[in-house]
Amino acid sequence: MNKQGLTKADLLSKKPGELADLVINLASIVRQKDAEIETLKELQRLRTAERYVPSTEQMGYLFEELELLDSVLRNEVAETLEVTVSAHTKQVRKRLNACTAPSDTPVVDVYHDKDAEPTITIDGIIYDRIGDKIIDKLAVIPRKYVVERNHHPQYRARQVEMPKIIIGLNKAANIGGSPSLVANTIVSKFDDHLPLYRQEEIFRREGIFLSRQKLANWVITYYEQLLPFASFFKRQLYDSNLISKDETKVQVLNVKGPDGKPSKSGFMYITIGETYNPDTRRTRTLVMLDYIQGRSRDILFEDMNNYKYDGYLMTDGLTGYLSYPQEKHGVCWVHGVRRFKAILKDNPKNVQAARVVSLVAQLFKVEKELRGQLHDGNIEPNEFLALRKEQSQAIIDSVFKEVDTWRASFTPGGAMGKAIAYLDKYKNYLNIYLDVLEATPSTNGNERIAKSFATGRKNWLFSETVDGADASAFFYSLIETAKFSNLDPLDYIEAICTFGIYAKSEEEWMALLPERIDLTALYERRAQRSSATARATQKKPYHFVGHTK
Numbered sequence: 001m002n003k004q005g006l007t008k009a010d011l012l013s014k015k016p017g018e019l020a021d022l023v024i025n026l027a028s029i030v031r032q033k034d035a036e037i038e039t040l041k042e043l044q045r046l047r048t049a050e051r052y053v054p055s056t057e058q059m060g061y062l063f064e065e066l067e068l069l070d071s072v073l074r075n076e077v078a079e080t081l082e083v084t085v086s087a088h089t090k091q092v093r094k095r096l097n098a099c100t101a102p103s104d105t106p107v108v109d110v111y112h113d114k115d116a117e118p119t120i121t122i123d124g125i126i127y128d129r130i131g132d133k134i135i136d137k138l139a140v141i142p143r144k145y146v147v148e149r150n151h152h153p154q155y156r157a158r159q160v161e162m163p164k165i166i167i168g169l170n171k172a173a174n175i176g177g178s179p180s181l182v183a184n185t186i187v188s189k190f191d192d193h194l195p196l197y198r199q200e201e202i203f204r205r206e207g208i209f210l211s212r213q214k215l216a217n218w219v220i221t222y223y224e225q226l227l228p229f230a231s232f233f234k235r236q237l238y239d240s241n242l243i244s245k246d247e248t249k250v251q252v253l254n255v256k257g258p259d260g261k262p263s264k265s266g267f268m269y270i271t272i273g274e275t276y277n278p279d280t281r282r283t284r285t286l287v288m289l290d291y292i293q294g295r296s297r298d299i300l301f302e303d304m305n306n307y308k309y310d311g312y313l314m315t316d317g318l319t320g321y322l323s324y325p326q327e328k329h330g331v332c333w334v335h336g337v338r339r340f341k342a343i344l345k346d347n348p349k350n351v352q353a354a355r356v357v358s359l360v361a362q363l364f365k366v367e368k369e370l371r372g373q374l375h376d377g378n379i380e381p382n383e384f385l386a387l388r389k390e391q392s393q394a395i396i397d398s399v400f401k402e403v404d405t406w407r408a409s410f411t412p413g414g415a416m417g418k419a420i421a422y423l424d425k426y427k428n429y430l431n432i433y434l435d436v437l438e439a440t441p442s443t444n445g446n447e448r449i450a451k452s453f454a455t456g457r458k459n460w461l462f463s464e465t466v467d468g469a470d471a472s473a474f475f476y477s478l479i480e481t482a483k484f485s486n487l488d489p490l491d492y493i494e495a496i497c498t499f500g501i502y503a504k505s506e507e508e509w510m511a512l513l514p515e516r517i518d519l520t521a522l523y524e525r526r527a528q529r530s531s532a533t534a535r536a537t538q539k540k541p542y543h544f545v546g547h548t549k
Helices: 008-014 016-049 063-077 179-190 196-205 212-225 227-236 302-306 338-346 352-378 381-409 414-427 444-455 466-484 489-502 505-509 522-531
Strands: 118-124 125-128 242-249 266-276 282-293 313-315 327-333
Touching: 179 196, 179 212, 179 466, 179 522, 196 212, 212 227, 212 466, 212 489, 227 266, 227 282, 227 505, 242 444, 266 444, 266 505, 282 313, 282 444, 313 352, 338 352, 338 414, 352 381, 352 414, 381 414, 444 466, 466 489, 489 522
Parallel strands: 242 313, 313 327
Antiparallel strands: 118 125, 242 266, 266 282
């Protein structure tokens, strides 16, 4: 008996016409099964190809590379697609020296002429010295440690015997770690991804005994003293014209799930606030990370509700955000076409996916060119918005027109069908960015932060508690903010730790924002430390335990 429930006798009893219909029916079933098998094979290939690249946090294959991909696709697909493609000009990257240093790098002369003679004789030929051959080399001075002896005014009441009062001494000022050392620890940990136990080993190698537990304690102490500034910083962020959001997993050991094990629903919530300044023709960017438990709508919108933010929002299209007003909610184009990119990764010759990816890459070219003109002052903000909308909307229309021409050729359950469905789902969100001066076609800024955060995620000693996670998030926020503001993260963190712990008013906190901070006083303190000398009378090792008298 076969799959149709027919025995051999039944088949022999069939008339020729009936047998022909049966064969046609069986052939149709076979074709249908073959299509299903091919779809399953394609989905399995994609799962295998994406095993290490499924996450929205992945930075490989983003749109800076699409500009290169675009030129390759034009050549590979030209024989198949009968479309007019504008000429591509290859951009040759300027060749740089393998090792460079800034022009203001200090220079020291090292002479190798101690035993040099005015003349030398080799094989009977006399050579006269005519000068020096100068070869520049890059050298390094090992880290220098100094004891920073802080003097704080101290008072006692005249008439009554009372304890002495020390002016200006707060909890952070009372510990044995200076702002410079704590800032160095923070940057090494969160930007260089050096866990504290490795930093402890480095200190020990350099003759300093400093445990990682003490380092962690100092970092959290400074964070506690900077909490008023952290609150002010977040208020400033939610005063921005545009907010973009993303999240990446993080585990806090002391937060338990229903099974009693460390919860796996913890996230670092990445928020970027951007506001364009017409005077400087630059965008002020503030970054804030927060530890959250879960991604429910209430959690995702908690800060936006608390700070009454109702401006524009850019996201990766996470379902929890879709309740935000559609006319103010833009979705990232990188996520919009990521399924097409996955198809291309599996099959680089897929013409339809190549065409979509190539068209979307042009959105980023338009963005880069026009934003460069805006920053250079060649066009005004209103011109930028008008030109970008005119050029980019035409490209967006072309993307959906392209998809419409061949969408019927693919089944909804296949990889291409799912890629089309995903693009259709966010069609009304993908052009919102065109109305916002600060917005770009993607949330790549959030993605870069998520990737950088994930790089050091497993190395963080004091994400053992929520307080440790909050401290990690705050200092990581300042580091990323400094990068967006073209500030040295070490300079910015040290300045915040030096002056922020004494700031009390909004005016003083405002002076600590990246676009306003004056680092002159910080450089003066560093210059003072560089002139430090050892005390001849000091015979015993120093012990840094903070205020003891």
